[in-house]
Amino acid sequence: MSFVNSDGMLISDKVILRRFNAIEHGDLHGVQALVVHQTDAPTAQHTFNGYLAKGSGAHFLIDKNGFVYQTASLKKRCYHVGKLIRSKCLAIDKKTCDSAQMARIQTLSWTAQIKALDAHERAKSYPERYPVNSDSIGIELVGKHLDTSRYESVTAAQNQSLQWLVNELYVHFNLSSGDVYRHPQISYKNPGEASSAVWE
């Protein structure tokens, strides 16, 4: 078992604490979901080097050998989701969308459409919409993208650690498997990212 200390760090002999203040952007007031990513970098060190500069990042990083690093406090927001979220109602059940609004949005050009969809979705609350930076924890798995649709396979050791980590976070934040998303599900990303991640 693990626990979350007052600094928002997950205390367990399975977690190596390596916090980067530069990727923390204000307070995270509640955790409703987990988002699984791949780094598009060949090693953990490449990602750590990037985290020294202010910018995007995630709360955890799982190396290819299964080592789990916590890279940001669970009480702080990280920029891991991206600027534009997809529409959950369109992806899951079109009938639950506001059809008049959707009809209006779908007359727009693609660029205008994804911006309008994002604004429309952000007016909803989770779980009616996909998670955003202000209500989710990001978990990165070390892995390089191979081409426009594929990433390196997640290793067995990574999946084993991911399962352990996700189960701990379910308990600490009262979540279930329906609250875990692959990054490309929720924003416009390489569809292969985290496609071979398995957490249940």
Ligand SMILES: [Zn+2]
């Ligand atoms: Zn990602």
